[in-house]
Amino acid sequence: MNDEVRRASGWPVPRRRSIVELIADGVLDAELAAMAWLLIEARVPIVVGGLARGAGKTTLLEALFDFLPAAVRRIDLAGQAEDFAWLPEAAALGWPPAGPTAASSPPVTPATTYIVAAELSEHLPAYTWGAAARTLARAATVGYGIGATIHADRLEEVHEALRARPVSLTDDELSYLGLVLITRAWREPDGAVRRRVVAAHYARPVGRDEHGHVQRLPPAVIAARDDGSDVLEHFAWGVMPELAIRVGRKAGDLELEQAARAQLLQGLVDAGTTDVEAVRRAILLHRAAAAVGPDHRHVQ
Numbered sequence: 001m002n003d004e005v006r007r008a009s010g011w012p013v014p015r016r017r018s019i020v021e022l023i024a025d026g027v028l029d030a031e032l033a034a035m036a037w038l039l040i041e042a043r044v045p046i047v048v049g050g051l052a053r054g055a056g057k058t059t060l061l062e063a064l065f066d067f068l069p070a071a072v073r074r075i076d077l078a079g080q081a082e083d084f085a086w087l088p089e090a091a092a093l094g095w096p097p098a099g100p101t102a103a104s105s106p107p108v109t110p111a112t113t114y115i116v117a118a119e120l121s122e123h124l125p126a127y128t129w130g131a132a133a134r135t136l137a138r139a140a141t142v143g144y145g146i147g148a149t150i151h152a153d154r155l156e157e158v159h160e161a162l163r164a165r166p167v168s169l170t171d172d173e174l175s176y177l178g179l180v181l182i183t184r185a186w187r188e189p190d191g192a193v194r195r196r197v198v199a200a201h202y203a204r205p206v207g208r209d210e211h212g213h214v215q216r217l218p219p220a221v222i223a224a225r226d227d228g229s230d231v232l233e234h235f236a237w238g239v240m241p242e243l244a245i246r247v248g249r250k251a252g253d254l255e256l257e258q259a260a261r262a263q264l265l266q267g268l269v270d271a272g273t274t275d276v277e278a279v280r281r282a283i284l285l286h287r288a289a290a291a292v293g294p295d296h297r298h299v300q
Contacts, residue, residue: 019265028197028232030266031258032197037067037283040067042248043111044178045178046147047120047180051184052184052185057149060181065116066276077118081125089139093139093142096131111143114147116147120150138169138173141205152182155180176205181197201222
């Protein structure tokens with residue numbers, strides 16, 4: 001839930017936390033954050049699930065949105081008041097037409113827009129559910145980036161909630177959810193609350209092979225936390241070619257870029273640079289250096 005929606009709903013506005021601060025606190029590690037950076041930068045959808053209130057779903061999602069390029073426009077849905085009048089594809093995605101589509105400046109297009117729901121549920125007027133949640137998810141099938149949180153403790157629970165009425169997504173539509181992170185929170189004996197990303201999944205969108213045959217591949221686990229060591233184990237190597245295609249890179253280049261971004265983020269952690277604005281500047285500097293070329297890349 002963004003700050004404006006929280007104020008309108010009478011909810012307190014939490015302190016913004018940077019992705020580096022979350023890495024420093026052990027919520028996730030630099031390697032997973034770097035992969036999320038690459039995917040979100042390419043407008044790949046992201047869903048953050050967590051069952052308990054206070055699991056840090058919104059905090060994590062908002063921190064990850066700092067990876068969105070400046071050229072990508074973020075549109076926050078208006079919950080139960082959302083009419084999608086600004087979305088050119090709304091009727092084609094099944095939203096009941098209520099009149100002509102409103103003109104938007106700049107124009108809303110899949111290549112330049114990321115659509116965000118405060119939460120996928122019916123619990124508050126500011127949240128998105130039913131036909132609106134279905135339209136949001138279907139927007140991902142035509143190329144829009146989407147982001148949301150949801151009350152779910154496992155990927156299967158995310159699917160169950162969105163497959164059931166009144167959202168009623170098909171399995172093919174669920175395959176476009178992109179990066180799905182599952183968070184958990186618990187209280188330690190000393191009273192401290194610990195929050196962790198316990199699993200990261202990549203939903204592999206339905207497609208066709210070179211012969212035109214439909215391919216439906218199950219979601220891939222790209223990271224999972226070992227309960228004993230409290231360390232994330234990483235498995236993205238198994239789908240790196242697919243991820244590379246998704247973000248428009250070669251697999252080897254994607255691995256190198258993920259490593260470079262992980263190094264940058266871990267360097268900020270080690271330097272104690274966790275301020276939101278400082279982290280945003282570091283992200284912008286890295287993006288600018290990458291645009292110039294690897295020989296000019298440096299960390300400040």
